Amino acid sequence: MSAPVVGGPPVRVRFENVSLEFGSPRGPLRVVEDVSYDIREGDFVAVIGPSGCGKTTMMNMLAGFQAPTSGRVLLDGTPISGPGPERGVIFQEYGVFPWLTVEENIAFGLKLRANRVPAGERREIVRRYLDLMGLSAFAQAYPKHLSGGMRQRLAIARAYAVKPQFLLMDEPFGALDAQTRSNMQNLLLDILAVERKTVMLITHSVEEAIYLASRIVVVTARPARIREIVDVPFGYPRDEAIHERPEFGELRSHIRDLVMDEYRAQQDQARPVSFSD
Amino acid sequence: MAGLLRRIGLVAAPWLAILAAWYAVRWTGLVNAALVPPPHLVAERFVDLLLTKGLLQDIAVSTRRVFIGVAVGVALAVPVGFLIGWFRTARALADPVINFFRALPPIALIPLVIVYFGVDEPAKLVILIYASFFAGVIVMSEGVAQTNPLFVRVARTLGASPGEVFGKVIVPLTVPHILTALRVALGVSWATLVASELVAAQRGLGAMIQNASTYFLLDVIYVGIICIGLVALFMDMALRRLSGRFLAWQDRSGA
Numbered sequence: 001m002s003a004p005v006v007g008g009p010p011v012r013v014r015f016e017n018v019s020l021e022f023g024s025p026r027g028p029l030r031v032v033e034d035v036s037y038d039i040r041e042g043d044f045v046a047v048i049g050p051s052g053c054g055k056t057t058m059m060n061m062l063a064g065f066q067a068p069t070s071g072r073v074l075l076d077g078t079p080i081s082g083p084g085p086e087r088g089v090i091f092q093e094y095g096v097f098p099w100l101t102v103e104e105n106i107a108f109g110l111k112l113r114a115n116r117v118p119a120g121e122r123r124e125i126v127r128r129y130l131d132l133m134g135l136s137a138f139a140q141a142y143p144k145h146l147s148g149g150m151r152q153r154l155a156i157a158r159a160y161a162v163k164p165q166f167l168l169m170d171e172p173f174g175a176l177d178a179q180t181r182s183n184m185q186n187l188l189l190d191i192l193a194v195e196r197k198t199v200m201l202i203t204h205s206v207e208e209a210i211y212l213a214s215r216i217v218v219v220t221a222r223p224a225r226i227r228e229i230v231d232v233p234f235g236y237p238r239d240e241a242i243h244e245r246p247e248f249g250e251l252r253s254h255i256r257d258l259v260m261d262e263y264r265a266q267q268d269q270a271r272p273v274s275f276s277d
Numbered sequence: 278m279a280g281l282l283r284r285i286g287l288v289a290a291p292w293l294a295i296l297a298a299w300y301a302v303r304w305t306g307l308v309n310a311a312l313v314p315p316p317h318l319v320a321e322r323f324v325d326l327l328l329t330k331g332l333l334q335d336i337a338v339s340t341r342r343v344f345i346g347v348a349v350g351v352a353l354a355v356p357v358g359f360l361i362g363w364f365r366t367a368r369a370l371a372d373p374v375i376n377f378f379r380a381l382p383p384i385a386l387i388p389l390v391i392v393y394f395g396v397d398e399p400a401k402l403v404i405l406i407y408a409s410f411f412a413g414v415i416v417m418s419e420g421v422a423q424t425n426p427l428f429v430r431v432a433r434t435l436g437a438s439p440g441e442v443f444g445k446v447i448v449p450l451t452v453p454h455i456l457t458a459l460r461v462a463l464g465v466s467w468a469t470l471v472a473s474e475l476v477a478a479q480r481g482l483g484a485m486i487q488n489a490s491t492y493f494l495l496d497v498i499y500v501g502i503i504c505i506g507l508v509a510l511f512m513d514m515a516l517r518r519l520s521g522r523f524l525a526w527q528d529r530s531g532a
Contacts, residue, residue, distance in 0.1 A: 063434060085436030095431040099449045099526045108445070114436030144528040162435055 009041035012166070012198055013062060018071035019223075020057055031057050033223035034071070044192070044199040046213035048206065048259060050266045054224030055202045059168050062200060063089050085114050088164030088197075092171040094151040096143045096158070103130065103139040105154055109162035129157035132191060149180035153187065160195065167197045171204065185212060186240070193237050206255045210248060211238065218258045221266035227258055314496040319503070322496040332485075332504070339481040340508055342398075342473065343466045346405025351413040351462050353406075355455055358417025363447075368422065375418075379411040384472040396477040404473040409462035416461050420454030453527065456520045460513060467509040 020032040031054040039045050047055045060066040061073045064083040073080050096105050103126050109115055110122045130136045133153040143151055152172060159167065173181040185208060203209050209216045210232055218227040232251065234242050242248055296316055303313045326332035361371045383404050394400040432446045474483025482501045489497035
């Protein structure tokens with residue numbers, strides 16, 4: 001049952017020959033095909049591949065929104081049956097609750113039965129994340145007054161507040177401008193340095209994957225299979241300077257080649273489909 | 278101070294324009310003057326009705342009918358509209374039926390209402406409830422169907438149980454639609470009021486208008502119409518006030 005022990009941290013998540021098909025008018029559509037890999041405690045895994053390839057579907061299975069058609073997704077050895085507060089999810093569209101103020105958003109999870117804490121402790125936690133995420137001045141504001149970057153910081157604060165062991169992020173910075181995006185990446189590294197989580201990041205940015213992750217899973221055009229798993233040779237903490245390192249450049253061109261290859265494969269796939277109907 | 282005057286001016290301007298147009302229609306002779314009572318005579322008649330004919334009672338009776346019609350109609354429309362909006366199968370089943378009944382003008386149903394409910398108060402209320410219900414169901418179901426499923430997902434990843442998702446996510450997202458349903462139902466109800474008071478009503482603004490039409494009392498008809506418009510306007514303003522307080526979070530320019 002357990003992984004071959006090579007020492008190191010324990011395996012927390014295991015994708016075991018996972019495949020997933022959707023029903024479609026033209027018959028079953030295979031989105032994920034025979035994917036197997038492990039995520040260990042404290043790993044930062046980035047999943048990268050052409051858009052629409054099924055990366056998000058992989059994350060949805062780990063989040064508990066979708067079940068595999070065959071194979072198993074195991075969390076600490078048990079098949080996942082639904083979402084849970086130990087797996088915090090950050091969505092590209094933020095999903096901050098517009099009817100709650102910033103501090104009420106952060107407190108939301110702490111008022112649920114699953115992770116209820118006494119009011120005093122709750123205020124303490126809210127204050128801490130308002131502070132860490134630089135949102136203290138906006139505690140009483142509604143999200144309509146926040147910029148995109150601030151909304152994403154709020155979403156991260158809200159996820160962190162319930163103390164998840166995992167952070168699942170689906171292109172979390174994709175909608176942000178370049179400067180904000182880079183700030184958010186650094187903020188994420190900072191907060192992970194303070195409170196370590198096991199992370200799965202879905203991204204289409206090669207640079208983002210290398211800068212943030214400890215391991216990069218390159219997946220193929222649909223159906224998503226594993227093309228290659230690449231270990232990132234940089235430790236933590238990291239800073240912008242690693243962008244200038246020669247290993248960074250080598251890794252970037254290697255992964256970019258893989259991704260471009262799959263992108264072309266996807267274009268070829270897409271062509272006949274777009275003409276039929 | 279200048280700002281206040283400006284605002285009063287802006288509010289008053291369209292009404293003054295309507296008054297001017299009213300006098301203009303009379304003076305230009307476009308319409309036979311006997312058929313257009315001038316505003317000052319209508320105002321005189323208004324005071325007369327108020328002091329000697331119990332206009333206030335007519336207003337109260339009609340307002341009460343509209344109020345009950347909207348309250349009952351929307352109270353039924355909220356759960357039904359919610360179910361139709363939330364569950365796709367319910368929507369597929371109910372949509373054609375709802376649209377069938379919604380398209381029927383309440384006035385066409387009056388003979389049937391008389392047969393089944395008689396000619397007393399319940400008959401009038403049934404017509405208003407009918408009108409409010411279908412207006413409310415449409416607004417509710419359309420609104421709820423557009424609920425962003427992302428918020429439900431987020432709540433579940435934070436550990437919310439199905440009951441908590443309902444109480445803490447779906448209910449707050451539904452409140453704006455309930456308020457819109459109330460406003461739409463209120464408008465439809467006032468529009469239906471005259472029809473509902475066709476059913477042997479002794480009092481009420483609709484009854485007053487109909488009795489006046491029997492004796493060709495144009496000024497009374499004008500008073501009745503203006504009263505309906507004003508009461509409907511005040512009720513809508515009150516609801517908008519209420520919405521503004523409940524929905525400060527909504528992303529609307531100027532909010």
